[in-house]
Amino acid sequence: MTVHVDVNELVTDEEWARHRREAVQALPVGLTGKTLPDVLLFHQKELLQATAAYNLVVTDKSRRVGATWGVGADAVLTAGATRMAGGMDVLYLGYNLDMAREFIDTCGMWAKAFAPACSEVSEFLFMEQGEKGEDKAIKAFRITFASGFEIVALSSKPRSLRGRQGYVILDEFAFHDDAAELLKSAMALLIWGGKVLVISTHNGVDNPFNELIQEIRAGKRPGKVVRVTFDDAISYGLYQRVCMKTGKQWSPEEEAKWRAEIYRAYGSGADEELRCIPSQSAGSYLSRPMIQACMHDSIPVVRWKSPPGFVDWPKLMRRVEVARWCKENLKPLLDKLDPHLRSCLGVDFGRSGDLSVFHPLQVRANLSTATPFVLELRDVPFESQKQIAYYIIRRLPRFFHAALDATGNGAFLAEACRQEFGVAKVSEIKLSTDWYLVNMPKLKAGFEDRSFELPLDDDVMNDYRAIQMTKGIAKVPDNARSDGADGFPRHGDTAIAGALAKFASEQKSGEAGAGTLGEERPVASAMEDYGAGFGAIEDRVDLSDFMRM
Missing domain, CATH: 3.30.420.240 (Nucleotidyltransferase; domain 5)
Structure with a gap:
């Protein structure tokens, strides 16, 4: 039986820990016992390879292709490692509380799969300074590891990164209220060896997310863009994983039917939501x-x-x-x-x-x-x-x-x-x-x-x-x-x-x-x-x- 806990009510630490244990996801049965490369789909592996090689990575993605799920593995491996092995705190910022919970749940699942020493998932309050200098108590979630590092899901406000250091993950970045300022705050963590991962679907051609992608592709800003459309993810085995999780029998015919239904469901929004094409994107590219x-x-x-x-x-x-x-x-x-x-x-x-x-x-x-x-x-x-x-x-x-x-x-x-x-x-x-x-x-x-x-x-x-x-x-x-x-x-x-x-x-x-004289x-x-x-x-x-x- 699922236990519902209203986070607005006072609960004991034991009740909260039990609720989080029940909420934590588990690897699909068909994936247990496999190594990490076998568990991840191609686009998830490509993303983790990019975060290992670049300090700034942006993933230009379709909805619900498992990018954040794959990044959870990266977060656990990073926070669970010692400082000498490249370990650091992982700071996750989604744009609402449900995203924070889901990410922490995912990391808890990976922590169980990798079996590193970690504490219970916990909820905590931290003090944040408001715009007028007043102190505010902000609810957050975290997992701590024996390495001394932790995964923390923070408030989406740019100032929540102030005074912190580590690997920053900005999820659904294009939908944050102050995306441009949030990115500026995150970039500061690169100075002392941190990393920044920006994950999002598109939200218009003039959004800071699309501008960031264009800057990296133009070579104006160092970094790596990893793009995965809905069709890319399907070709890498997304629907087969859906079947594994839901208990359905996979077949090419059922996959084609499922794909068509998803596209019909999104209607005119399919280009932006599934094909990674920002909306309002028409007109001359270069001005006179x-x-x-x-x-x-x-x-x-x-x-x-x-x-x-x-x-x-x-x-x-x-x-x-x-x-x-x-x-x-x-x-x-x-x-x-x-x-x-x-x-x-x-x-x-x-x-x-x-x-x-x-x-x-x-x-x-x-x-x-x-x-x-x-x-x-x-x-x-x-x-x-x-x-x-x-x-x-x-x-x-x-x-x-x-x-x-x-x-x-x-x-x-x-x-x-x-x-x-x-x-x-x-x-x-x-x-x-x-x-x-x-x-x-x-x-x-x-x-x-x-x-x-x-x-x-x-x-x-x-x-x-x-x-x-x-x-x-x-x-x-x-x-x-x-x-x-x-x-x-x-x-x-x-x-x-x-x-x-x-x-x-x-x-x-x-x-x-070109060559050496006399050669x-x-x-x-x-x-x-x-x-x-x-x-x-x-x-x-x-x-x-x-x-x-």
């Missing part, structure tokens, strides 16, 4: 003033549309025409590049409908990037684009990386460049929601701190303005089509090339040609030089004589 502040009229946009019927020209004629064009239009720009700076390249591929855009960057000593020019190609054959890509890459000083769009037809050029320059220096990017999720905040950060440069050009402006927040993800929507100044259609092409260039600038691959050169390097010499028709053909033939 933000983009224009990074534009410079000294940066040229080079545009080339191949002559009519060019694809049917004889191979040698095409190669020579491309070589002539590169020598006249690209060589003067490439010759001006600073030979002391590292260079990289981003390429968005298009063949007939969309543009191909080449966006080179040079990385300055302060890690800002210089854009020497942007190249737009329209209706240029595959082999000719490959010739142009090789021409640019071979002339980029201290070239270290290129990121190429490998989606659809772009796979040809991306693979060719990987084979030519090596897998360490070329990334073949399949543009996807996950890629945009991670990399678009970094591009935006480049605009916010003005470390990213663009040509002062209306078509380029419109391309970057085409980036929209679509279901919480910044990307160029499929239907975002516009006409350029030349009357031809555009699809945010320079914006994608810029995002790829930004990605390339952050890679750690070595420079082409024996590897076979791959010699083969690269051989290929360069064989393919560099633009440097070996007397173009004026050829064109007179």
Whole structure:
């Protein structure tokens, strides 16, 4: 029989201890006797691996996927360890009393499973100073361990962390009354070796929780984001655990039915509650003033549309025409590049409908990037684009990386460049929601701190303005089509090339040609030089004589 205890009534310590023992959860029967990795689902293990490696971790999660349950294990292992083994107090802050009770119950279950020496779960009062300096008695819960450390569930007020030290867990952070101030208070604990874990579902795109995630993904704040949607958790075995706990028989059909019912129950709120997509997330990602502040009229946009019927020209004629064009239009720009700076390249591929855009960057000593020019190609054959890509890459000083769009037809050029320059220096990017999720905040950060440069050009402006927040993800929507100044259609092409260039600038691959003077050169390097010499028709053909033939 369940004993109900009204916490507002006076109860003895013995009655309270008995109530808490009865309330404490237990591991499902099928999980008893198993080691911790076997008990945790993949996303729970991923979260604990992150908290072991980072001082600040944020989990961007769906409702009821067991994140807090998994974190309870982390809390017990942390508080139960000695100081020499990394032990510390664990301070839990949910936004209401029921969350605090549930977390302490969960930790009590893990404490029983791990069998460390710990006291009974207890409720206690601590004194907190109010806004006007008055003392207030605040109800809290705690478990103490033989290590001398404890797990404490505190008030959700930012000042409840004052004077404390340890591992802070902010649960359902987006729903706290003063989330921004609470985060500031928690960050102070990092100074003396503490850790901060922020757990929440979303509560709007402008919420401090979503802003924190964007800052970490943009590299503005050190930390790690662990994202788990409802479908992610199901694929990791969430419904099988539900069946284990409820005694139901699992089957794929029952799982699909259960999933559909959950989505129907959430209705229009499913995107935010289950898919980790913050609400009110529509509109342009980059403002016009933000983009224009990074534009410079000294940066040229080079545009080339191949002559009519060019694809049917004889191979040698095409190669020579491309070589002539590169020598006249690209060589003067490439010759001006600073030979002391590292260079990289981003390429968005298009063949007939969309543009191909080449966006080179040079990385300055302060890690800002210089854009020497942007190249737009329209209706240029595959082999000719490959010739142009090789021409640019071979002339980029201290070239270290290129990121190429490998989606659809772009796979040809991306693979060719990987084979030519090596897998360490070329990334073949399949543009996807996950890629945009991670990399678009970094591009935006480049605009916010003005470390990213663009040509002062209306078509380029419109391309970057085409980036929209679509279901919480910044990307160029499929239907975002516009006409350029030349009357031809555009699809945010320079914006994608810029995002790829930004990605390339952050890679750690070595420079082409870098090495110690007098060092024996590897076979791959010699083969690269051989290929360069064989393919560099633009440097070996007397173009004026050829064109007179």
